[in-house]
Amino acid sequence: MKNPKYLLRILQILTGVTIVAIVAMLFGFFSADFNGENAPRIRSSATKIKRQKLTGSQTYKELITNGDKEFLAKNLNDALQMYQKASEIEPREELPYEKIGDIYFLQKNYNQAKQNFELARSIEPEKSNLLLKIVRALLGQRKILDAQAELEKITKPTDQSLFYQGILAAFLNKQEQAKELLKKASSAGTDADTKNGVQKILNIYRDFELEKDGRIEHLQTLLAQAFDQIGEYGLAIELAFDALKTKNDYRDAWIVLGHAFLNEQKFFDAQDALTKAINLDTNHPAAFFYRGIAHKNLNKINEAIKDFEQALKLGFKPQILPKFELAGLLFSQKKLAESFDLYSEVVTTDPSDITKFIRPIALAINHLKKPDQALSLAEKAMSAHPNSAMAYNLLGWAYMGMKDFGKARSNFEEALKRDPELAAAYLNLGQLMQIQGNSAEAKKNYEKAAQFAEKANDEISVAIFNTAQEKMLSLQTPVANDANEPQTEKIMPSLSLE
Numbered sequence: 001m002k003n004p005k006y007l008l009r010i011l012q013i014l015t016g017v018t019i020v021a022i023v024a025m026l027f028g029f030f031s032a033d034f035n036g037e038n039a040p041r042i043r044s045s046a047t048k049i050k051r052q053k054l055t056g057s058q059t060y061k062e063l064i065t066n067g068d069k070e071f072l073a074k075n076l077n078d079a080l081q082m083y084q085k086a087s088e089i090e091p092r093e094e095l096p097y098e099k100i101g102d103i104y105f106l107q108k109n110y111n112q113a114k115q116n117f118e119l120a121r122s123i124e125p126e127k128s129n130l131l132l133k134i135v136r137a138l139l140g141q142r143k144i145l146d147a148q149a150e151l152e153k154i155t156k157p158t159d160q161s162l163f164y165q166g167i168l169a170a171f172l173n174k175q176e177q178a179k180e181l182l183k184k185a186s187s188a189g190t191d192a193d194t195k196n197g198v199q200k201i202l203n204i205y206r207d208f209e210l211e212k213d214g215r216i217e218h219l220q221t222l223l224a225q226a227f228d229q230i231g232e233y234g235l236a237i238e239l240a241f242d243a244l245k246t247k248n249d250y251r252d253a254w255i256v257l258g259h260a261f262l263n264e265q266k267f268f269d270a271q272d273a274l275t276k277a278i279n280l281d282t283n284h285p286a287a288f289f290y291r292g293i294a295h296k297n298l299n300k301i302n303e304a305i306k307d308f309e310q311a312l313k314l315g316f317k318p319q320i321l322p323k324f325e326l327a328g329l330l331f332s333q334k335k336l337a338e339s340f341d342l343y344s345e346v347v348t349t350d351p352s353d354i355t356k357f358i359r360p361i362a363l364a365i366n367h368l369k370k371p372d373q374a375l376s377l378a379e380k381a382m383s384a385h386p387n388s389a390m391a392y393n394l395l396g397w398a399y400m401g402m403k404d405f406g407k408a409r410s411n412f413e414e415a416l417k418r419d420p421e422l423a424a425a426y427l428n429l430g431q432l433m434q435i436q437g438n439s440a441e442a443k444k445n446y447e448k449a450a451q452f453a454e455k456a457n458d459e460i461s462v463a464i465f466n467t468a469q470e471k472m473l474s475l476q477t478p479v480a481n482d483a484n485e486p487q488t489e490k491i492m493p494s495l496s497l498e
Contacts, residue, residue, distance in 0.1 A: 058082075058085075059089075060086050060089045060090045060093070063082045063083070063085050063086035063089070064082075064083070064086050064095065064096065064099075066082055067079045067080075067082035067083045067086065067099065068099075070082060071099070071102075071103070073455065073456050073458075074456075074458060075456065076103050076106065076107065079099075079103060080100060080103045083096045083099045083100045083103070084096070084100060087100065092123060093123070094119075094120035094121070094123040094124040094127065094130075095120070097116045097117070097119045097120035097123070098116070098117065098120040098130060098133070100116045101113045101114070101115075101116035101117040101120065101133060101137070102133075104116060105133070105136070105137060105140070108140070108264060108265060110137045110138075110140035110141045111137075111141065113133075113137045113140070114134055114137035114138060114141070117130050117133045117134045117137060118134060121134065128154065128156065128158060128161070129160075131150060131151075131153060131154060131161075132160055132161060132164065134150055135147045135150050135151055135164055136164075136232075138150065139232055139234045139235055140233070140234050141234065142234040142235075142237065142238050144168065144171060144172075144234075144235070144238060147164075147168065148165075148168050148172075151164055151165050151168065157184075157188070158188065158189060159185045159186070159188040159189025159190075159191055159194050160185070160189070160191060160194055162181050162182075162184045162185035162188055163181075163182065163185040163194045163197060163198060165181045165185075166178050166179075166180075166181035166182035166184075166185055166198070166201070167182075167197075167201065167227065167230075167232065167235065169181055170182075170201060170223055171223070171227075171235055171238070171239055173216075175205065178201070178205075179202065179205060182198045182201060182202055183198070183202070185198055186198040186199070193230075197226075197230045200226050200229060200230070201223065201226050204219070204222045204223060204226055207222075208222065215246075215247075216243075216246060217243040217244075217246040217247045217250055217253065218243075220239050220240070220242050220243035220246075220253075221239075221240065221243045221250065221252050221253045221256055223239055224236045224237075224239040224240040224243065224253070224256045224257075224260070225256050227239060227260075228256060228259055228260045228263065231263075233260045233261075233263045233264045234264075236256065236257075236260040237257060237260045237261065237264070240253050240254075240256045240257035240260065241257065244257070249280055251277050251280040251281045251284065251287075252277075254273050254274065254276045254277035254280065254287075255273075255274065255277045255284070255286060255287055255290070257273040258270045258271075258272075258273035258274035258277060258287070258290055258291070258294070259290055261273060261294075262290060262293055262294060265297075267294045267297045267298050268294075268298065270290070270291070270293075270294040271291060271294040271295065271298065274287050274290050274291035274294060275291065278291065283314055284314070285310075285311045285312075285314035285315055285316035285317075286311070286316060288307045288308070288310040288311040288314065288316070289307065289308065289311035289316050289321065289322055291307050292304045292305075292306075292307030292308040292311060292322065292325060293325070295307055296325065296329065301329055301332065301333070304325070304329055305326060305329050305330075308322040308325050308326045308329070309322075309326065312326075318349075318350075319349075320345070320346045320349050320350050323342045323345060323346050324342070324343075324346045324356070326342055327339045327342035327343045327346065327359075330342065331359065331363075336363055336367045336368065337368060339359075339363065340360055340363040340364060340367075340368055343356070343359055343360035343363070344360050344373075344377060347360060347377065347380065347381075348380065351380055351381065351383075351384035351385075352384070354381055354384070354385050354388055354390050354391060354394075355390070355460060357377055357378070357380075357381040357394055358394070358460070360374075360377055361374045361377050361378060361394060361397060361398060364377065364401075365397070365398070365401035371398065371401035371402045371403075372402070374397075374398040374401050374402075375395075375398040375399065375401070375402060377394075377398070378391075378394040378395045378397065378398035379395070379398075381394050381395070382394070382395050387418070388418075389414075389415040389416070389418035389419035389422045389425065390415070390419075390422065390424065391415075392411045392412070392414045392415035392418065392425075393411070393412060393415040393422060393424050393425040393428060395411045396408045396409070396410075396411030396412040396415065396425070396428060396429075396432075397428050399411060400428065400431070400432055400435075405432060405435070405436065408428075408432055409429070409432060412425050412428055412429040412432065413429075416429070421452045421455075422452070423448075423449045423450075423451075423452040423453035423461060423464045423465075423468075424449070424460070424464055426445045426446070426448040426449035426452065426468075427445070427446065427449035427453075427464050427467060427468055427471070429445045430442045430443070430444075430445030430446040430449060430468070430471060431471065433445060434471065434474075434475065439475050442471070442475060443472060443475055446468045446469075446471045446472045446475075447468075447472070449464055449465075449467075449468040450464075450465050450468040450469060450472075453465035453468065
């Protein structure tokens, strides 16, 4: 691993399960001044329900199948448990080790990922994609020369192996070799991601060659940006450091470095890099926006608020991204009216994510006592998502806040007709039944809400599960029901930046 002169301090941080997979990207800031369409994906801080999936007496095939289901549902710890059990049942099968490695890779635990990929490859040495996964794990660890040595072991080149050879040649400043390998990669296969990555880097070379006084640190920063875009954050970090060794006051290199650290969830390092960028240029909106994300994840709430406000003031686009972040932070500070206004503006501007309607509707019903505004938002959700079961659930929820119980029930029932496993609709229907004094039906719906919510472990499902459990307890100890509280503020929208 390189040890650049200006290496930022590397602090150990929590690298638990992320939602994510994948590839949040930096995008043409040299031409678009760091617009925000592809901001880094940051893991949610939701409190998960502590529950383990029982592997029981499942067969090897059942464990792999159920592990795949948990993986697709983003329940990575549950998937990991099943794959590990499968590897105990069939220790000479490579597949569980590969899948375990995939999970560790997503969790940024590159060392464990590499070990499991190597174990899988020891069982199936002819499986070429395992060698590429080992290469990517090494790149995640920023062991660039080790990754290059592994690539040289490939005897039958593929489009992807040629692509990685090409980007490593670009990293090592072997530009002509890089261009040759990348062109071969583009013509060797049909993988869309590979072709897009090839074109991205070839375009950088083309544009750089047109510049009269192209500087090496500029090319390195452009390439680091491209590596960040394709998800090779280790390469991006190392090459940005190389650019800064040549020109330590290069603002754009510090921003690329900070962004790549965000994608690696190294928030202290991101904060430091972005602060350096801001010290060099106090008028760059993206530096403030991305540092706001770092501050939020470091629980520096007041600093994050200031950064997002400054990003807005300086014209960061799209504006809904810092507004959405501010709305969440103001909510955490109990500034509910301000939070509601920002959330409403976000979903009105971009209604594409229906889960983002949940919190402003909850605020309007539960706290601000403005059910008419909740209904207005629910109607906008329905207009944007006319075939969505969740849209009918939101509309029913708003009608329940308006005390129009007939329309509320019909919308909940329509939601469940469209999605018989929609936990949120069962929860709301249960609360409607409880409000109307039908405890038996309320209990049945709460049980179904908990049952279907437990299948997933995302933030919304966790809140639904917990709320359903609380509501079942309330049936055992009757308390006065408030018709204006059909769903609690625990039911939160996705906090990702997608």
